[in-house]
Amino acid sequence: MAQQNKEQKIRRYRLLLNDDSTHQNLWMLKFTKARAIFTVIAALILFCAIFWCLIAFTPIRTFVPGYPDSQTRLEALQNAMKIDSLESIASRWTIYAENLRRVLDGEETMKIDSLLRPESDSTGLIDPMLITRQDSVLRKTVMKEEQFNISGAQARVLPLEGLLFFTPIQGIISQGYDEHIHPFVDIAAEVGTPVKATLDGTVIFTGWDEDTGNTIQIQHTGDIVSIYKHNEKLLKKTGDKVKAGTPIAILGNTGKLSSGPHLHFELWYKGRATDPTKYINF
Numbered sequence: 001m002a003q004q005n006k007e008q009k010i011r012r013y014r015l016l017l018n019d020d021s022t023h024q025n026l027w028m029l030k031f032t033k034a035r036a037i038f039t040v041i042a043a044l045i046l047f048c049a050i051f052w053c054l055i056a057f058t059p060i061r062t063f064v065p066g067y068p069d070s071q072t073r074l075e076a077l078q079n080a081m082k083i084d085s086l087e088s089i090a091s092r093w094t095i096y097a098e099n100l101r102r103v104l105d106g107e108e109t110m111k112i113d114s115l116l117r118p119e120s121d122s123t124g125l126i127d128p129m130l131i132t133r134q135d136s137v138l139r140k141t142v143m144k145e146e147q148f149n150i151s152g153a154q155a156r157v158l159p160l161e162g163l164l165f166f167t168p169i170q171g172i173i174s175q176g177y178d179e180h181i182h183p184f185v186d187i188a189a190e191v192g193t194p195v196k197a198t199l200d201g202t203v204i205f206t207g208w209d210e211d212t213g214n215t216i217q218i219q220h221t222g223d224i225v226s227i228y229k230h231n232e233k234l235l236k237k238t239g240d241k242v243k244a245g246t247p248i249a250i251l252g253n254t255g256k257l258s259s260g261p262h263l264h265f266e267l268w269y270k271g272r273a274t275d276p277t278k279y280i281n282f
Contacts (some may be wrong), residue, residue, distance in 0.1 A: 077162040160224075160269060165198045165280045166244040168228065169251060169263050173282055183273035184227075184266040187282050191232060191261045194247040198226050198267075198280065203240045203248070212264065213254025218242060223271070229264035230255050 010032060017027035031039070055061045102108065171189030175182060201220035209215055214231040232252025242248060253261045267276040276282075 074162050160279055166196060167280055167282060168198050168265055169193055169195050171282060174262055177275040177277060184264060185276055186262045186264055188262040189251055191252055193251040195228055195231060195249040195251055195263055197242045197244055197246045197248050199244050201242060203236045203238050203242060206234050206238050209255060211255050211257045213258060216249055223269060225268040227266035230258040230262060
């Protein structure tokens with residue numbers, strides 16, 4: 001009975017690292033079976049957490065099979081825009097067909113001034129008054145949203161990955177982007193090369209600066225601003241509307257901070273400098 005009531009001794013283990021020539025103990029670890037199991041489980045949890053963070057918060061996730069890359073997301077956005085256009089065309093043809101039927105029956109036609117999806121009444125016909133009310137609400141909403149929109153662009157705002165940037169100038173990147181030291185890029189090219197707008201927008205600044213020479217700034221939709229410095233000549237003035245690919249300046253070497261013919265190009269998104277090389281091939 002005494003042996004049965006006697007506590008079982010906890011079995012301890014020891015992991016040694018010895019010098020084979022001197023038999024000196026270099027490292028030793030004592031542990032029990034429970035402690036070893038706990039350590040292994042904790043290490044696995046930590047490894048899984050680190051692996052998950054790498055996949056979730058770093059560009060490594062783009063290498064995971066099935067994860068959409070920037071090109072796939074761009075194609076999805078373009079397809080969504082095409083679907084919207086097709087729905088508008090289908091609605092227009094529906095109204096056209098209804099008007100054609102009314103003309104043949106001698107009835108009053110509807111006003112085709114809206115591409116909103118019409119609602120049908122119990123007879124299955126489109127209510128003209130409903131379309132008129134919806135169109136009025138839409139017009140007021142659009143006018144309110146565009147009241148201070150100097151770019152005058154589309155209401156649809158796409159992320160940077162979904163935009164098609166036009167290359168301002170083809171050349172060699174003489175100095176790349178650095179978030180803290182050099183938050184822009186310098187592209188070297190021949191003097192006289194046209195500098196072009198990277199997106200549709202409105203010129204918000206043109207002028208001369210002693211350090212940066214002839215400078216032009218363009219406001220785009222989605223809180224995007226592009227800046228072009230060290231130009232030989234400016235082709236646009238403040239307030240001008242420009243399209244992507246439109247020449248806005250001539251490449252030069254103006255300003256004290258310029259050491260050779262090049263374009264100093266900055267891309268700002270929501271008030272923060274962004275690396276243009278992620279979206280533009282120079």
